[in-house]
Amino acid sequence: MSACTSRYDGALIRRLMELTQAGLPLVDNPWAWIGEQLGLDEQAVLDLLRQLQNDGAIRRIAAVPNHYRLGYRHNGMTVWDVDDAELPRLGPLLGAQPFVSHCYRRPRRDGWRYNLFAMVHGRSAEEIEAYRAQIRELLGEACRADEMLVSSRILKKTGLRI
Amino acid sequence: MDRLEPLDRRLIERFQHGMPLCAEPYRAMAEALGCSEQALLDSLRRLQERDALSRIGPVFEHSRAGASTLVALAVPAERLEQVAARISQYPEVNHNYRREHAYNLWFVLTGPDRASLDRLLAEIETDTSLAPLDLPMEHSYRIDLGFSLENLP
Known part of the structure; x- marks a missing residue:
C-alpha cells in the first residue's frame, strides 16, 4: 500500500490511532516500528503523518504534558452569549489568548443561551477569574451574558477512544 | 508534585x-x-x-475521528454520584466532569457518526430520565494546548 492512497483509508488511520494512543514506543526509530505494524516503510509512515497533519486530522505530533500534574489544577469553562454577527471577529481573538486552550462555537438551545465556549486553565481560582475578566474586556459590548463553570471533580478522563 | x-x-x-x-x-x-x-x-x-507527560506522539483531531458532541445534564444533587458513575460506564464517554452549575455534569460523547450519537443521547435520556443538553462543536477557534511552564515548582 502506498501512502498516497492512504488519505481515504479509514482502516489504516484507525490502526495508526490505536498504535499511538498510548504513546510512541521508546525505541530508536518509532516510525519504523509503526511501519512494521502497518505494513508500510518508514518513509511512508512519515509521509502519512505529515499528510494527516497538513489535512488537520492530526493537531500536532508532540510531547503532551499532563497539565493537571504540572500544577494547572484549576480549569474554568467560560461560556459567552455573543452577538452571532461578531463571532467571526471575536472567536479567533479569544482563541489567540495564551491562557485559552480550547475555543469553540456551539449552538444555543432552549434554556441555554451561550454560543461561545473558551476553556481557561490556571494554578489558582484567582488566576482563572482574572482570565475571565480579560475575556470579558475583549468581548466588550458584543457580549450579553456569561458564566464560568469551574470543575469540581474530574470523574473520567481518557484519551481519544475509537 | x-x-x-x-x-x-x-x-x-x-x-x-x-x-x-x-x-x-x-x-x-x-x-x-x-x-x-x-x-x-x-x-x-x-x-x-510521574504522569507529568500524558504521552508522546500524534494528537488526533476528535472531530475527524467520527462524530462527537459536548453533553450536559442537570442532575439533582442526591442523584449526582449515581448518575455520574452510570455515565462514566459508557465506553463512548471520554471526558466526564462535575461542574458547579445547574448543569452539573459535562461529558464528551463520541461515535462513528451523528446517528450513533443520537441513539446514545436517547439511551442516556431513558437511562437517567434527564434531558441531555446536546452541544456539538460548530467551529473551532483554537486547537492548541500549550502552557508556559514558567514559575512552576
Missing part, C-alpha cells in the same frame, strides 16, 4: 508543540537539548512514570 528535573522541564517546554519528524526522533531531540539519547529516553520514561 515534586520539582521537575531541569532536563524534564526543558523537554516539555521544547517539544510540547511539536517533535522532530525524522528517522530517529529521540536522537534529534537529544541533540537539540544537548544531552545523550539515553538521557533523553530516561527523561521520557521518568516523565511518563
